[in-house]
Amino acid sequence: xxxxxxxxxxxxxxxxxxxxxxxxxxxxxxxxxxxxxxxxxxxxxxxxxxxxxxxxxxxxxxxxxxxxxxxxxxxxxxxxxxxxxxxxxxxxxxxxxxxxxxxxxxxxxxxxxxxxxxxxxxxxxxxxxxxxxxxxxxxxxxxxxxxxxxxxxxxxxxxxxxxxx
Numbered sequence: 001x002x003x004x005x006x007x008x009x010x011x012x013x014x015x016x017x018x019x020x021x022x023x024x025x026x027x028x029x030x031x032x033x034x035x036x037x038x039x040x041x042x043x044x045x046x047x048x049x050x051x052x053x054x055x056x057x058x059x060x061x062x063x064x065x066x067x068x069x070x071x072x073x074x075x076x077x078x079x080x081x082x083x084x085x086x087x088x089x090x091x092x093x094x095x096x097x098x099x100x101x102x103x104x105x106x107x108x109x110x111x112x113x114x115x116x117x118x119x120x121x122x123x124x125x126x127x128x129x130x131x132x133x134x135x136x137x138x139x140x141x142x143x144x145x146x147x148x149x150x151x152x153x154x155x156x157x158x159x160x161x162x163x164x165x
């Protein structure tokens with residue numbers, strides 16, 4: 001029952017972005033964070049459960065739930081590809097400031113999920129969107145290429161196949 005309610009909420013986020021374009025960036029950021037909802041934390045078995053410290057959406061969910069989140073992200077790419085790509089690319093570049101180990105692990109995990117999303121589910125819809133925009137799609141394409149080049153510069157060798165795709 002809770003899964004269906006959350007799925008309806010994800011769909012409502014897309015509708016809200018259609019009706020209020022100024023919310024696209026924040027809504028995409030939320031959806032990107034939700035990509036993690038399909039995975040349990042690599043250290044989950046070591047953690048003690050503290051309900052006040054763990055957000056509701058951090059539990060591993062139904063596989064179909066993450067598919068709905070990915071569909072919502074693709075719909076945002078179709079709605080406003082420039083803003084959506086900007087948010088996705090923000091997750092690919094490591095922050096300049098040093099972070100604590102736990103934050104670094106979470107960020108690296110999210111980065112891996114975003115790379116997989118861009119290379120798999122979003123690849124064809126994104127390429128089709130960029131092709132359909134003709135010259136105006138060049139700006140988004142150049143922004144994406146610039147970010148990917150930054151990622152390649154800082155990536156680890158074991159991630160090279162993901163970046164290359």
